[in-house]
Amino acid sequence: MANIIDGKAISAQIKEELKEKVAVMEAEGRQVTLAVIQVGSDPASSVYVGNKKKACAYIGIRSLSYELEEKTTEEELLALIGELNNREDVNGILVQLPLPSHIEEDKIIKAIRPEKDVDGFHPQSVGALCIGQPGFVSCTPAGIIQLLKRSGIEIAGKECVVVGRSNIVGKPMALLLLRENATVTVAHSKTKDLKDVTRRADILVVAVGRPKMITKEYVKEGAVVIDVGIHRNAENKLCGDVDYDDVAPICSAITPVPGGVGPMTIAMLMNNCVESIK
Ligand code: NDP
Numbered sequence: 001m002a003n004i005i006d007g008k009a010i011s012a013q014i015k016e017e018l019k020e021k022v023a024v025m026e027a028e029g030r031q032v033t034l035a036v037i038q039v040g041s042d043p044a045s046s047v048y049v050g051n052k053k054k055a056c057a058y059i060g061i062r063s064l065s066y067e068l069e070e071k072t073t074e075e076e077l078l079a080l081i082g083e084l085n086n087r088e089d090v091n092g093i094l095v096q097l098p099l100p101s102h103i104e105e106d107k108i109i110k111a112i113r114p115e116k117d118v119d120g121f122h123p124q125s126v127g128a129l130c131i132g133q134p135g136f137v138s139c140t141p142a143g144i145i146q147l148l149k150r151s152g153i154e155i156a157g158k159e160c161v162v163v164g165r166s167n168i169v170g171k172p173m174a175l176l177l178l179r180e181n182a183t184v185t186v187a188h189s190k191t192k193d194l195k196d197v198t199r200r201a202d203i204l205v206v207a208v209g210r211p212k213m214i215t216k217e218y219v220k221e222g223a224v225v226i227d228v229g230i231h232r233n234a235e236n237k238l239c240g241d242v243d244y245d246d247v248a249p250i251c252s253a254i255t256p257v258p259g260g261v262g263p264m265t266i267a268m269l270m271n272n273c274v275e276s277i278k
Pocket of ligand 1 (some may be wrong): 076140163164165166167168169170187188189190191194207208209210214228229230241261265
């Protein structure tokens with residue numbers, strides 16, 4: 001049976017380390033501040049924003065909350081970002097996605113100064129990752145690297161397959177694995193013979209957004225399986241993109257849903273906030 005990679009425990013460990021760092025900064029008179037902007041009141045977004053603010057409070061990061069009405073215009077949002085970009089007491093700016101359809105997300109992401117782009121979504125942050133320069137990295141894939149490293153799983157030289165090529169997960173995941181000296185393949189909806197590709201993986205990262213799509217036929221015996229997906233099934237229970245019960249018996253390590261990748265995303269956001277003060 002596989003080792004279960006405990007994202008809850010690893011994220012708690014990272015938060016404790018950050019708490020200590022923030023306490024030292026505070027003693028030196030430096031306060032980390034994150035501005036969190038939510039437009040509209042989408043219930044899922046409100047839960048995510050609430051969790052991020054809770055994590056900030058726990059670690060000792062000051063969070064400034066901007067809850068804007070659904071009808072907020074693009075110009076108004078850009079004006080607020082401009083103001084926060086110029087505030088010296090604000091280190092990080094987070095705009096909760098998705099935004100209402102009348103606001104162009106790309107424009108908003110580009111408006112955040114790269115030095116305050118704690119989500120790591122700005123084209124400059126993505127470009128820096130691509131060419132191996134310092135910059136903020138998207139939190140979910142950064143969290144997966146931490147999960148692997150802190151579980152003692154070697155990445156260098158391994159065959160890694162990432163299923164999914166989104167800007168937020170799949171692409172930065174592939175770049176990070178490459179940075180760690182893995183041999184990386186990215187698969188997507190147009191990939192032919194997906195099972196043949198995924199069965200090559202020593203480390204398989206799945207971010208397809210399809211509940212329980214990955215069954216044991218997709219997985220090589222002894223592989224490490226990282227499940228990024230989050231879904232609620234008919235019984236309101238959470239599940240991932242991987243059919244956990246089917247796959248766990250044949251792999252060497254696996255992340256559960258919940259309690260795997262999910263908690264790491266917030267831990268890495270907090271890490272980026274602490275880094276942003278530099
Ligand atoms: P997207 O929908 O943006 O991307 C899905 C990717 O999967 C696309 O690249 C798509 O290919 C590919 N894909 C879809 N169907 C197939 C298929 N049948 N075979 C092969 N590839 C396929 O999703 P995200 O990357 O944003 O998220 C993926 C999952 O991760 C979701 O369940 C999401 O909820 C979850 N998530 C979890 C987070 C966490 O903190 N745990 C954070 C972010 C996301 P193509 O490009 O060709 O369309």
